[in-house]
Amino acid sequence: MVGRDRWLIAGLGYSGQAVARAALRDGASVTATARDPAARAAPPGIALIAFAAAAPAIQDATHLLVTAPPGEAGDPLLALHAEAIAAAPALRWIGYLSTTGVYGDRGGGKVEETSEAQPQQDRSIRRRAAERQWEAYAATRAVDLFRVGGIYGPGRSAFDELRAGTARRTLRPGHRFGRIHRDDIALAVLAAGRQARGPGVRVLHLVDDEPAESAVVVEEAARLLGVPPPPPIPFEAALAGMSPMARSFWSEHRHVLNDRTKAALGIAWRYPSYREGLAAILAEEGIERPA
Numbered sequence: 433m434v435g436r437d438r439w440l441i442a443g444l445g446y447s448g449q450a451v452a453r454a455a456l457r458d459g460a461s462v463t464a465t466a467r468d469p470a471a472r473a474a475p476p477g478i479a480l481i482a483f484a485a486a487a488p489a490i491q492d493a494t495h496l497l498v499t500a501p502p503g504e505a506g507d508p509l510l511a512l513h514a515e516a517i518a519a520a521p522a523l524r525w526i527g528y529l530s531t532t533g534v535y536g537d538r539g540g541g542k543v544e545e546t547s548e549a550q551p552q553q554d555r556s557i558r559r560r561a562a563e564r565q566w567e568a569y570a571a572t573r574a575v576d577l578f579r580v581g582g583i584y585g586p587g588r589s590a591f592d593e594l595r596a597g598t599a600r601r602t603l604r605p606g607h608r609f610g611r612i613h614r615d616d617i618a619l620a621v622l623a624a625g626r627q628a629r630g631p632g633v634r635v636l637h638l639v640d641d642e643p644a645e646s647a648v649v650v651e652e653a654a655r656l657l658g659v660p661p662p663p664p665i666p667f668e669a670a671l672a673g674m675s676p677m678a679r680s681f682w683s684e685h686r687h688v689l690n691d692r693t694k695a696a697l698g699i700a701w702r703y704p705s706y707r708e709g710l711a712a713i714l715a716e717e718g719i720e721r722p723a
Contacts, residue, residue, distance in 0.1 A: 436459065436460065436461060437455070437458070437459070437460040437461070437494050437495055437625070438460065438461050438463075438492055438493050438494045438495070438522070439451075439452070439455045439460050439461070439462045439463070439493065439494070439495045439496075439497065439625075440463050440464070440465070440486070440489050440490060440492075440493040440495070440496050440497070441455075441462065441463070441464040441465070441497045441499065442464075442465050442483070442486065442496065442497065442498045442499060442500050442509045443464075443465060443466075443483075443498065443499035443500035444464035444465065444466055444472075444474060444478070444480065444499075445499055446583065446585070446588060446614060447499055447529060447580075447583060447614060447617050447618075448464060448497070448499040449475060450585070450614045450615055450617060450618040451497055451499075451617065451618045451621045451622070452464055452474075452475060452478050453475055453618070454618040454619070454621070454622045455495075455622060455625075456475075456477050456478065458622055458626075460495070461479075462477065462478045462479070463478070463479040463480075463481060463489045463493070464478055464479070464480055464481070465480075465481055465482065465483040465486050465489075465500075466480055466481075466482070466483060467482070467483050468482070469481060469482055483500075483508070483509075483512070484512060486509070486512075486513055486516075487513055487516040490513055490516040490517055490520050490523070491516060491519070491520050491521070491522075492522065493520060493522065493523055494522050494523060494524055494525070495523075495524070495525045495526075495527070495625050496517070496520075496523060496525070496526045496527070497526075497527040497528075497529070497621060497625075498526070498527065498528045498529065498566070499529045501555075501558075501559075502558045502559060502561065502562035503558070504558070506558075506561060506562060506565055507562040507565050507566070510565050510566075517569065518569070523573060524573060524574060525573065525574045525575075525576070525624075525625050525629075526566060526569055526573055526574070526575045526576070527575075527576045527578060527621055527624060527625065528562070528563065528566045528575070528576070528577050528578065529578050529580055529617075530559050530560075530562070530563055530577050530578060530579050530580065531556065531559050531579060531580055532579045532580065532581050532610060532637070532639065532686070532688045533551065533553060533555065533556035533559065533684070534549040534550075534551045534556050534559050534560045534563065534579060535547060535549060535550060535551070535579075535686050535688070536549075536550040536551050536552040536553075536556065536684060536686075537552060537683065537684040537685060537686065538684075538685065538686035538687075539685060539686075540606065540607075540608075540685045540686065540687060541686060541687065542686075542687045542688075542689055543686050543687065543688045543689065544689050544691075544692065545635045545636065545637055545689075545692045545693060546635075546692070549563075552684070553680050553684070563577050567633050570631055570632050570633040571631055572631050573631055574627075574629040574630065574631060574632060574634075575632070575633045575634070576624045576633075576634050576636055577633065577634070577635050577636065578617075578620065578621065578624075578636050578638050579635060579636070579637055579638065579688070580612060580617065580638040580639075581609070581610035581611050581612045581637075581638060581639035581640070581643075581688060582609055582610065582611040582612070583611075583612060583614060583617065584611055584612075584613060584614070584706075584709065584713075585613050585614030585615065585709075585713060586614070586713050586716050586717060588614070589653065589709075589710065589713050590649055590650050590652075590653035590654075590710070591653050591656075591657060591710070591713060591714065591717070593650075594650070594653055594654055594657060594659060594662075595657075599650050599653075599654075599661075599662050600650070600662060600665060600670065601646075601647045601650045601651065601661055601662045601663065601664050601665060602646055602647055602665050602666075602667055602670045602682075603645075603647050603664050603665065603666050603667060604645065604646075604647075604666075604667035604682070605645070606645075607645060607646075607667070607682070607685055608643035608644055608645055608685075608687065609643055609644065609645075609646060610639035610640065610643045610686075610687075610688045611639065611640055611643070611644070611649075611706060611709075612638045612639055612640055613640070613701075613702065613703040613709040613712070615702055615703070615712075616638070616640070616701045616702055616703055617638055619699060619701070619702060620636065620638055620693070620697055620699060623697040623698065623699050624636065624697055627697075634696070636693045636696065636697070637688055637689065637690045637692075637693045638690075638693070639688045639690050640690075640701055640703060640704055640705055640706070640709070641690065641701060641704040641705060642704065642705035642706070643687055643688070644705070644706055647664065648706075649706045649710070650662065652706060652707060652710055653710055656710055656711065656714050657714075667682070
C-alpha cells in the first residue's frame with residue numbers, strides 16, 4: 433500500500449506488544465523482532481522475525497521503535513544493525529523506550545523534559561549511554577526518547593501480587609513513584625510516530641498525572657478486589673529483607689512531570705492515575721476470565 437506506515441518494533445515484550453497492536457489498528461504494517469521467533473507466538477497480524485536477521489526489515493521500515501534494554505556493550509540493536517539503520521532509505525522516525533531512572537535521585541524534586549539526566553545506578557547509566565547512541569541519528573531523523581515510569585497493566589499489577597499472596601504494603605510517607613499504564617505507552621508512541629517532524633531529538637515523559645506511594649496503590653487494588661490489604665510494614669523494617677534491585681528502586685525519589693509531553697503530542701492519558709488504570713485492568717480481566 434503506497435504511503436502505508438511500516439513499523440519495526442525491536443523487542444516484542446510487554447510494552448512492545450501494546451504498541452504493535454495499536455499500530456495495526458492505526459493501519460500500519462508491523463514487524464517485530466525476537467531472539468528466537470520459533471519459541472513464541474506473535475499477536476495476529478504481526479510478522480515476527482529474528483533479532484539477528486532484522487536488516488531487511490530495517491531497510492523497509494518508516495518507523496523504528498526500540499524496546500530492548502542495553503547491555504554492557506551498549507544498545508543491542510545498534511551492535512548488530514547500525515549500518516542498516518544509518519542507510520535505511522524510508523526510515524523517518526526512531527523511538528527509544530528509556531527510563532526516568534536516567535534522572536537519578538532528586539530528593540523528591542521536580543523533573544521536567546528539559547532537565548539534565550544525572551543517572552546514578554549502573555542500569556540507568558547504561559540507559560543514558562544508549563540514549564546517546566540513538567541521539568546520534570537525530571541529524572537525519574526524528575528521534576524520540578521516551579523516558580518511562582513504572583509500567584503496569586493487565587497481568588502486571590498489584591492485583592497479581594495480591595492474588596499470589598506476595599503483595600507488600602511498605603509505608604514510606606511522601607515517597608511517591610511515577611507510573612504509566614501499558615496502553616498509555618502505546619497511545620503516546622503512536623501519537624509521536626504520526627507527527628510530521630523533521631530531524632532532531634526530543635525527550636518525552638511517559639508517567640501519569642499522579643505519582644503515588646506504593647502502599648496507596650496496593651490499598652486501592654485490595655479495595656477493588658474486595659480483599660483486606662496486606663499488613664503495613666514501615667520502610668525501615670522492610671529494608672532489611674529487600675533484594676538489591678528493590679533497594680536501588682527505593683533509593684531514588686523524583687517527581688517526574690509530563691505537561692510538556694502531553695502538550696507536544698496533543699494527548700490526555702486514558703488512565704491519568706493508578707485509580708483509573710487499576711479499575712480498567714479489573715474490568716478487562718473480568719471479560720477475559722469471568723468468575
